[in-house]
Each structure stands twice: as structure tokens, then as C-alpha cells.
């Protein structure tokens with residue numbers, strides 16, 4: 407692991423850039439602003455290494471970013487209806503920063519914070535731990551939360567993300583990683599030529615503001631059925647209300663047999679490059695998002711505009727708006743308990759089409 411200065415924030419604080427490398431030549435760069443993934447360089451089938459995640463060339467891009475590129479979102483990733491939830495008889499009102507609703511922790515969520523880099527002696531050479539204290543009342547969430555997020559690059563080309571957190575008062579917590587992947591390594595290209603598989607028999611449909619209706623529906627005979635590989639471009643514009651509301655994929659899939667243990671849950675394959683990405687998690691849900699609201703206004707790496715559908719996210723999480731649906735798994739954390747999440751993004755190549 408190496409640490410260098412990434413730049414100076416508008417408030418004068420310095421953010422850092424951390425580099426992890428393994429013996430296969432895979433390189434992962436991260437910043438402590440938002441505990442974000444900045445780049446992941448992995449080989450294609452001709453052993454050409456390319457960066458496969460959307461991001462910015464400089465710190466200022468991350469500082470003004472509106473899309474959560476690469477970062478850890480929270481306290482509550484995804485949406486909470488009208489920014490309101492009730493816990494132990496208290497009603498909490500959060501900021502409505504996405505139309506009528508709360509999204510990704512509010513106006514100054516985890517993505518806007520400068521995390522501490524944990525003492526290097528706790529890290530192996532291929533791992534870094536970011537620490538954050540979110541004070542009682544931060545963005546109106548109750549309880550002081552101490553959160554740590556450890557990124558580990560392994561020899562099998564996996565980026566493992568290990569989260570742990572405690573609180574001093576009952577609260578809700580649902581962080582996720584919001585990396586946008588483009589396995590072609592060419593950020594001018596849409597990800598519509600990638601194939602996706604998600605091991606889920608059900609999804610949580612939403613209204614036209616992307617708020618779950620509370621139903622848990624079968625994926626059968628809908629474009630939400632991704633149990634066998636589907637080309638993203640074949641499904642994304644189908645005549646289906648969920649896809650129309652979100653202008654593409656942006657839904658939560660109900661992962662099978664939620665028992666808090668880590669399982670393989672999804673795979674994306676890009677035939678031209680041969681690259682694949684497998685996702686493993688111990689979370690109950692997975693938001694598959696195809697970058698529908700990226701609009702080209704921000705300049706990404708190499709000055710390439712961050713355009714619609716040029717990246718996809720696989721956000722392991724509790725279901726959206728779960729605090730308002732008691733039959734969904736609950737993202738509640740109480741004093742004395744420990745929140746843990748492990749999500750793994752594993753990269754590989756296949757030289758054939760299967």
C-alpha cells in the first residue's frame with residue numbers, strides 16, 4: 407500500500423490517494439474522501455490492463471460529484487420515502503434531497519466526509535481501512551456511529567469490502583459501495599453490450615419515484631428475470647413500468663436465502679474484452695443501476711463526459727425504504743450490537759464466449 411496526497415479540499419483539508427497492488431499487476435486506487443474507489447486496473451483477455459471504473463482525474467471532481475462515483479454512501483444508501491422513519495416510537499425527519507425523498511444519506515452523507523486512514527500497522531500491504539465517526543444527529547440520524555470500511559485486494563483479483571460499525575443509540579444503518587463499472591475499459595462506450603446475471607427470484611417494485619410499493623414480486627415473465635445471462639441492452643428499454651420509471655435498470659433484487667452469510671449473487675460479463683465481474687455479499691438486497699441519470703455534464707477521466715449508461719452499479723444493501731416496511735429485513739443497529747457487511751467484487755477473464 408502506498409499513500410500520496412490527492413489534493414486540497416475547499417475547506418483546506420488534504421485528501422489522500424491510496425494504491426493497492428497485487429502480484430498479478432492488478433492495481434486499485436482509493437481516496438479517503440468518501441472512502442471511494444478511484445480506479446481498478448485489471449487485464450482483458452489479451453492481458454491488456456485497463457481501468458474499469460468511472461471516476462475523475464482529480465480530487466475536485468470527487469468534491470463536487472453528484473452521482474456518488476465510487477464512494478461509500480450512507481448512513482442509508484438508496485431512498486427513504488419523504489425522508490421519514492420511525493424507530494422505537496420516535497419519528498425522524500431526514501433531508502429530502504431527491505425530489506420528495508431522502509437519498510444516499512442526505513446533503514452531507516458519508517460520500518462527502520473525509521474519512522481517517524487507519525494506522526498502517528493494522529493494514530497489510532494490499533489493504534486499507536477508512537474510519538468515520540458520524541456524530542449523534544448527523545444529517546438528523548440518531549446515535550453516534552463509528553464505522554470502519556476496509557478494502558482488501560487479494561491475489562485472486564478480488565476487491566473485498568469489509569464494513570463494521572457500532573452505535574451509542576438505536577439507529578438505522580445501510581451503507582453501500584457505489585462504484586460504476588464499465589468492463590470495456592472505454593468510458594465513451596455504454597455498458598449495453600455487457601451481460602448480467604442476478605441470482606434472485608423476486609424484486610421489490612417501486613412507484614414512479616423509485617420508492618418501494620411494499621410488494622415482493624416474482625421476476626418470472628418480466629424483464630427483471632436475470633437468472634440466466636441477459637444482455638443489458640436487450641432488457642433495458644423493454645416496455646415495463648419499472649424500467650420506464652427509472653429510464654433503465656434501477657431496482658432492488660431480493661437475494662436468495664438471506665442468512666447473513668456471504669454468497670455469490672451476481673455476475674457481469676463483457677465478451678469483447680473477456681472480462682467478468684462476480685459479486686458476493688452477505689446483504690439481503692442488490693440494487694442494479696445502469697447509470698440512467700448520468701447526463702454528460704461532469705467530465706470524468708481523460709475529460710470524457712460521464713454519460714448515461716456508461717457504467718453500472720451493483721449496490722449490496724438492505725432494501726430501499728426498508729425502515730418503512732416492517733416485513734423487509736430491518737437495517738436497525740442498537741448499542742451493544744455490531745453491524746458487519748462484506749461485499750466482494752471479483753474480476754477475471756474468459757477467452758471464450760461461455
Ligand code: BGC
Pocket residue numbers: 472473474484509510616656693695699721
Ligand atoms: C440510485 C439511483 C440514483 C443513483 C445516483 C443509485 O443508487 O438507485 O436512482 O440516481 O444512485 O444517486
